Amino acid sequence: MKSITIKGSERESVGKKASKALRNAGKVPCVLYGGDKPLHFTADELSFKEIVYTPNAHTAVIDLGGKKLNAVLQDIQFHPVTDKILHVDFYQLFSDKLVTMNIPVNLVGNSPGVRNGGRLLWRKRKLAIKALPDNLPDFFNVDISTLKIGGYITVASLLNDDFTILHPDSTLVVQVKSARNAVLIDEDEEEGAEGAEAAEGAEAAEASTEAKE
Structure with a gap:
């Protein structure tokens, strides 16, 4: 399956106030679950274009300044009026764990x-x-x-x-x-009917030729 790379950076502070400031700066607050503990990070809103606004299914590679983690999109929240992305949850992938x-x-x-x-x-x-x-x-x-x-x-x-x-x-x-x-x-009947029509057409053409002669 094709993977989409999402470049981000780990969050130092969490909470409503910090999240609002990030959104105002064009960033999306994200959380990666499935590891030892939830990992909070941010990424540019445009980074999600290929993984959110598509009918296709993709996995994601979360690139946090050199640390790359494989994941799948688990949940996404949109603004009820503007449809802007408010929050994204990912689930970390491991080669030996079912997803x-x-x-x-x-x-x-x-x-x-x-x-x-x-x-x-x-x-x-x-x-x-x-x-x-x-x-x-x-x-x-x-x-x-x-x-x-x-x-x-x-x-x-x-x-x-x-x-x-x-x-x-x-x-x-x-x-x-x-x-x-x-x-x-x-x-099968349709093909047979088409064959019969073709044969009848050929016979009619032959009869017309003989009449002219």
Whole structure:
């Protein structure tokens, strides 16, 4: 999984007054949990652009003046009016400790059910998993190129030995439901119909040529 580096500095003082002064200076108060004790630090608000304002999942490298710590974003607080970042919590990663993270789901291909008028319902855009840091995937690629009307894909088809998906196997990820004007056509029948139409067209053209002669 891709990591985003966030450069910061350890905080000498904590509390509401100190935090307010930091925010006024364009800094964000942060806390890193998971180690021997919580580590308080600050970072520029712009440093969080790639890890917060993105649909992708990333880990973080907290760079505190030479001391680098691997972490994941755990919680973030925004101002209710301005949407400015007020506070960020991270959780430190260790190579031998499992971590829980939400992984985005990407849909790949074009569904024949949708082409026939069905309605695509994307039930899960992210899936929570538990894994060792080195086994965290960037995303789930879900192939919908064979998904017909009435078809669906569940978590069961995404199981992997490298991680545990924290949803029941029967959880729907994506499905194609019938719409009012949907055409229920089997793909094999559709191909057969296209072949028959092509053959009829060829016969008609041949008959027209013979008539002209």
